Amino acid sequence: MKCNFNFAAILVILMLNIVFTQKMVHQYYFENYVTAIIYCFLNLILFPIAILIYKQDQKKA
Amino acid sequence: MTHKNNKIPFNEDNYTHNINRNNERKLDRRGFMKTLVGAAGVFAVSSLPWGGVAAKELLGLGNKEYPHKKIVDIKSIPVGHSVDFKFPGEHDDAILIRLTETKYVAYQNACTHLRCPVFWEKEKGEMLCPCHHGKFDVETGAPTAGPPRRPLPEIEVKIEKDAVYAVKVKRYEV
Numbered sequence: 001m002k003c004n005f006n007f008a009a010i011l012v013i014l015m016l017n018i019v020f021t022q023k024m025v026h027q028y029y030f031e032n033y034v035t036a037i038i039y040c041f042l043n044l045i046l047f048p049i050a051i052l053i054y055k056q057d058q059k060k061a
Numbered sequence: 062m063t064h065k066n067n068k069i070p071f072n073e074d075n076y077t078h079n080i081n082r083n084n085e086r087k088l089d090r091r092g093f094m095k096t097l098v099g100a101a102g103v104f105a106v107s108s109l110p111w112g113g114v115a116a117k118e119l120l121g122l123g124n125k126e127y128p129h130k131k132i133v134d135i136k137s138i139p140v141g142h143s144v145d146f147k148f149p150g151e152h153d154d155a156i157l158i159r160l161t162e163t164k165y166v167a168y169q170n171a172c173t174h175l176r177c178p179v180f181w182e183k184e185k186g187e188m189l190c191p192c193h194h195g196k197f198d199v200e201t202g203a204p205t206a207g208p209p210r211r212p213l214p215e216i217e218v219k220i221e222k223d224a225v226y227a228v229k230v231k232r233y234e235v
Contacts, residue, residue, distance in 0.1 A: 007090065010094055013101055017104035017105075033116070036115040037116060040115070043108040047105035050097070054095065054098045
């Protein structure tokens with residue numbers, strides 16, 4: 001299977017999304033607001049990374 | 062532009078023109094990847110409000126000013142003793158502790174675990190919640206033992222004309 005790496009990368013990104021969301025909500029309720037914002041930011045930058053990987057995958061085919 | 066669907070006859074395997082059943086579009090690997098990227102986007106968008114609310118808390122937009130309230134006269138609270146009062150509302154229990162001649166600390170004394178009242182243990186020098194033995198540091202209000210995980214909300218006090226006044230409830234500090 002070609003481009004298997006890209007597929008795995010997107011799966012990893014989705015996994016990280018879940019982890020970061022969980023952490024963000026918990027840190028918010030623990031009132032560590034700075035940490036919550038950091039996790040929010042990480043969640044946000046994962047999306048463009050996922051798009052980049054998808055585009056790269058499109059280009060290959 | 063040479064697009065795959067601009068050819069005649071064009072490729073019928075596309076979203077808008079899939080009359081030929083054998084050629085009907087199925088969820089292929091790339092289509093599934095697109096769904097996953099969309100899911101990442103949903104995660105990103107749904108984490109925005111959390112960041113926004115956290116930023117709001119950090120910037121102190123939720124802070125309120127309450128009218129200053131006299132707690133107690135200085136001469137009626139010896140060093141090491143505490144006195145209970147209500148601030149800012151009539152049903153918000155709070156505790157004032159005189160640590161030294163000049164140092165006073167005040168907290169809202171509802172335990173951050175299950176809101177039992179927190180007491181000042183003079184002999185041990187710590188604040189104790191008797192319900193589940195939660196303990197708080199008297200200097201900062203930070204939890205030191207037991208189930209509570211969040212600090213007690215600190216109340217800012219000031220001394221004026223031989224009396225202690227409650228000024229405002231501070232934001233929780235980490």
